[in-house]
Every structure is written in C-alpha cells, then in structure tokens.
Amino acid sequence: MTPIGYRVLIDSNMGLKLFNTLTRSVEEFVPRDPDGKSAGMYCCGPTVHNFAHIGNFRTFVFADLLRRYLEFKGYQVNHVMNITDVEDKIIAGARASGLSLPEYIRQYEEAFWEDSRTLGCLAPHQAPHATEHIPQIIGLIERLLARGLAYQASDGSVYFSIDKYRARGSCYGQLVNLNFDEMRVGERVNADEYDKESLADFALWKARVPEDAAIYWSSPWGEGRPGWHIECSAMSMQLLGPSFDLHLGGEDLIFPHHEDEIAQSEGAGLQIPGERFVKYWLHAAHLLVEGNKMSKSLGNFFTLRDLLAKGFSGREIRYVLLTAHYRSSFNFTFDSLAGARTALGRLDDCLAKLHDIAGNASAASDAVLLAEFSAAMDEDLNISAAWGSIFNWVRDTNRLLARNQVSPSLAAAALSAWQSIEKVLGIGEKPPTEAPPEIVALLEQRQFARKAKDFKRADSIREELKAMGWVIEDTPQGPRLKRGGNAA
Numbered sequence: 015m016t017p018i019g020y021r022v023l024i025d026s027n028m029g030l031k032l033f034n035t036l037t038r039s040v041e042e043f044v045p046r047d048p049d050g051k052s053a054g055m056y057c058c059g060p061t062v063h064n065f066a067h068i069g070n071f072r073t074f075v076f077a078d079l080l081r082r083y084l085e086f087k088g089y090q091v092n093h094v095m096n097i098t099d100v101e102d103k104i105i106a107g108a109r110a111s112g113l114s115l116p117e118y119i120r121q122y123e124e125a126f127w128e129d130s131r132t133l134g135c136l137a138p139h140q141a142p143h144a145t146e147h148i149p150q151i152i153g154l155i156e157r158l159l160a161r162g163l164a165y166q167a168s169d170g171s172v173y174f175s176i177d178k179y180r181a182r183g184s185c186y187g188q189l190v191n192l193n194f195d196e197m198r199v200g201e202r203v204n205a206d207e208y209d210k211e212s213l214a215d216f217a218l219w220k221a222r223v224p225e226d227a228a229i230y231w232s233s234p235w236g237e238g239r240p241g242w243h244i245e246c247s248a249m250s251m252q253l254l255g256p257s258f259d260l261h262l263g264g265e266d267l268i269f270p271h272h273e274d275e276i277a278q279s280e281g282a283g284l285q286i287p288g289e290r291f292v293k294y295w296l297h298a299a300h301l302l303v304e305g306n307k308m309s310k311s312l313g314n315f316f317t318l319r320d321l322l323a324k325g326f327s328g329r330e331i332r333y334v335l336l337t338a339h340y341r342s343s344f345n346f347t348f349d350s351l352a353g354a355r356t357a358l359g360r361l362d363d364c365l366a367k368l369h370d371i372a373g374n375a376s377a378a379s380d381a382v383l384l385a386e387f388s389a390a391m392d393e394d395l396n397i398s399a400a401w402g403s404i405f406n407w408v409r410d411t412n413r414l415l416a417r418n419q420v421s422p423s424l425a426a427a428a429l430s431a432w433q434s435i436e437k438v439l440g441i442g443e444k445p446p447t448e449a450p451p452e453i454v455a456l457l458e459q460r461q462f463a464r465k466a467k468d469f470k471r472a473d474s475i476r477e478e479l480k481a482m483g484w485v486i487e488d489t490p491q492g493p494r495l496k497r498g499g500n501a502a
C-alpha cells in the first residue's frame with residue numbers, strides 16, 4: 015500500500031508494446047491517428063453455425079482485454095467484430111437443420127451474444143454481418159477484376175490470382191512463410207478453409223451450386239455467394255477505412271484467412287501509398303483442454319454452456335482465460351477453474367474489507383498499484399505479471415488489515431485504483447451471496463442472542479452455521495454471511 019499523496023506519473027500514451035505477427039516482433043503501439051488518440055480494431059468474429067466453444071472465447075476475451083486496455087490508456091477505440099453468417103459450414107448446417115438461413119443464424123447469434131455477456135465481454139461498437147455487405151463485397155471483387163488480380167473460371171466462380179498478385183511485386187506470404195516451389199501452379203481452391211499444402215488461387219465469389227439451395231445472391235458473374243475471406247476485407251475496410259490499426263483473430267486464422275485478407279485488401283489498392291491494410295496483426299494462441307486439443311471424441315470439447323452447466327460462473331471462466339498470456343498456448347483445466355474460485359474469493363474478501371473501512375472516504379487512486387499493473391500490461395499485455403502484482407497487493411493489504419493499519423483514506427485510494435484496473439479485467443463484482451432463508455433465520459437468532467448477551471448461544475449458532483457451510487464475518491456494517499466452514 016502506498017502512502018496517500020504519493021504520485022507516480024503515468025504517461026498514458028507511452029509504452030504499450032504488442033507482438034505484431036506481420037513483423038514477427040514486439041513493437042511499440044503507435045496508432046495511425048496523427049493525434050495519437052483513436053484506434054481502429056477489427057477482430058474476426060464467430061461463424062454462427064453452432065454454440066461457440068471455450069477455445070473460440072479465448073480469442074474474444076483477448077480482443078475484449080486489448081480493447082479495454084487501449085481505453086485504459088486513453089485511446090478512443092472503434093472495435094469492430096463481424097458475424098460470419100454465410101460460409102461453407104453455415105450452409106451445410108442450415109441445410110441439415112431444415113431452417114432458412116436467417117432462422118438458423120439467429121439462434122446461434124443470439125446465443126453468442128448472451129455467452130459474450132456472461133463472460134463479461136463488452137459489445138463491439140459495430141458488429142457487421144456478411145450478408146448485409148454483399149454490395150461492398152461485389153464492389154471489391156469488381157475492383158480486383160479490373161486490376162487484373164482476379165478472374166472468372168470455367169466453374170463460374172471468381173478467383174484471386176496469386177501469380178498475378180506476385181507478378182506485380184506484391185508479397186503473398188507475409189504472415190507465414192510459404193514455399194512456392196512446392197506450390198501446384200494453376201490449381202484453385204473453392205473451400206473456405208484449406209491448409210498451406212493446398213496453396214492455390216482462392217474463391218472470391220462462388221458460383222451457385224445445387225447444395226446452396228436458396229442461399230445465393232445475384233452478381234455480375236451470375237448467382238452465387240461470397241467466399242469467406244473477401245467478407246472480412248470488405249467489412250473491415252467499409253467500417254474502418256482501407257487502412258486501420260489492429261486486426262485480431264485466433265492463430266488458426268493466420269493462414270489462409272488473414273493472408274488472403276491482406277492480398278485482397280492491398281490488391282484492391284485503396285490505401286494511401288506507403289500505408290498498409292493493417293498496421294498490427296495480433297493472434298491469440300490455441301487453447302488446450304485438460305492437456306489436449308479439444309475434440310468431441312476425447313470428451314474435452316466444451317461450449318461455454320457446458321461449463322456453466324457444471325456450476326462454474328462466467329466470471330470464473332473469464333478469470334481462467336485471463337490468467338495466461340494470449341500468445342502462449344494455454345491448458346484449460348477443471349483444476350484451474352477451481353483455482354479461479356479460490357483466487358477470486360481472496361480478492362473479493364480483501365475488497366469487501368476495504369469497502370467496509372473506506373465507508374464514504376474518498377482519495378486519489380493508489381498510484382503504485384496502477385503503475386505496476388500498467389507496466390505489466392504495457393509489455394504485450396503481460397496479464398500473468400499483472401495478476402502477480404494484484405495478488406501481491408492483496409497479500410500486503412491483508413497483512414495491514416490484520417494489524418488494523420488501514421485508514422479509511424488508504425482504503426479509498428486502493429479501491430479507486432482497483433476500479434480502474436477492474437475496468438480492464440472486466441471480472442465484475444462478486445455476485446451477492448444469497449443465503450437460503452433458514453441460514454438467514456439462524457443468523458438473526460444469533461444476533462438476537464448477542465443482543466441478549468447470551469454469548470454461549472450466539473457461539474453455538476455460529477458453529478451450527480459453520481457446519482452447514484456458512485461463516486459469519488462481523489464487520490462495522492454488521493454481520494455478513496460467507497460461503498465456507500465445514501460442509502462438503
């Protein structure tokens with residue numbers, strides 16, 4: 015804890031460093047805005063063909079953390095996340111369900127937003143849908159055709175020509191190293207998802223096939239639908255301009271999705287000379303569950319809903335997702351969820367005690383706590399170090415509390431700093447303890463016994479509650495019930 019009045023100046027516009035996949039190095043974040051105030055950020059959103067799983071949410075929680083931290087640093091962020099609502103998997107899913115595309119999408123999109131809120135993610139400022147941007151997508155493909163970088167093949171689909179793009183001196187393979195010697199020249203890929211071995215011209219517009227049923231739009235090239243990659247290029251440039259600051263996604267999107275986005279967006283040549291499509295590319299690493307890649311056959315595939323059904327809260331799951339650095343592959347386990355409950359409990363207890371002491375006192379934020387937190391986060395969002403500083407502070411605070419050395423103004427200063435930090439972490443307040451009525455009744459009997467100075471009876475009720483799993487904490491505001499004690 016810091017003495018009141020102590021100040022560390024934090025220059026909020028200095029210091030944030032991020033790992034840029036484009037340069038494969040940690041760089042200082044300098045937004046394109048000449049005033050250095052605003053930042054445009056695009057994160058590839060969910061493909062709404064199912065309930066999002068916990069691995070998907072690692073990326074979205076990471077995007078939420080970065081957006082919140084940029085705001086903490088004083089940037090005005092424009093956070094865009096698309097909803098992919100037409101793509102191979104969706105069409106297959108809609109057909110299998112027998113629902114229309116909008117009906118099929120709606121159920122999973124609503125579930126996605128509900129899950130995001132449960133995990134404490136702020137809603138993006140804009141959430142464009144691919145199907146609402148068909149004219150922009152067609153316009154972008156027309157531009158690529160006009161510039162000689164795309165062609166219509168005999169199957170009626172329009173493809174991006176990697177050869178033509180490279181012949182102009184542009185680099186295909188900026189985010190990943192690609193071996194063009196092994197490339198099967200002249201081959202084309204129509205699927206939305208493919209791997210580096212299938213490196214080939216990719217579809218911008220897919221001609222209608224019988225399997226598409228009623229899912230198609232008219233275009234200058236006949237009926238069909240957009241390829242997945244062009245959707246993100248069209249929507250991001252429409253909403254953030256042809257050049258913007260940050261593009262995020264899971265590492266599985268680096269190739270081909272993000273590589274193709276660069277080729278299409280820079281191939282269209284809408285940027286000011288010397289400017290890139292995206293200045294910083296950030297990718298969240300894979301999530302393992304119980305040590306393995308999630309898979310239904312291993313029984314370690316979990317949607318958020320599966321975890322909630324097991325009794326964990328969105329707050330606990332968010333905490334676990336926020337314990338590891340976004341670039342390290344992270345092993346999500348049930349032990350870590352149990353650990354989250356303990357860690358958050360320690361934090362909540364400490365904060366509750368500070369609230370009791372602070373009362374109505376007010377004070378400037380504890381500058382050291384804030385400085386330690388932002389020093390860690392400035393290093394490419396080093397969240398583990400940030401939590402380390404928070405839990406050191408909890409430990410130190412608990413020591414001072416045990417010695418009754420926390421004044422109301424000291425408590426207020428700590429709480430004020432915590433409020434700023436919490437805005438970044440987004441773990442929210444401890445949910446109110448809802449003790450069942452019989453427990454509350456016992457507590458009232460204990461208070462009655464204490465008032466009557468029947469301390470023996472009061473103590474025996476305390477023991478009785480403890481055996482039932484509830485601990486009484488006496489605070490200046492009166493007794494408080496807390497989960498704990500001896501019950502299983």
Ligand SMILES: [Zn+2]
Nearest residue numbers: 058059246271
């Ligand atoms: Zn995307």
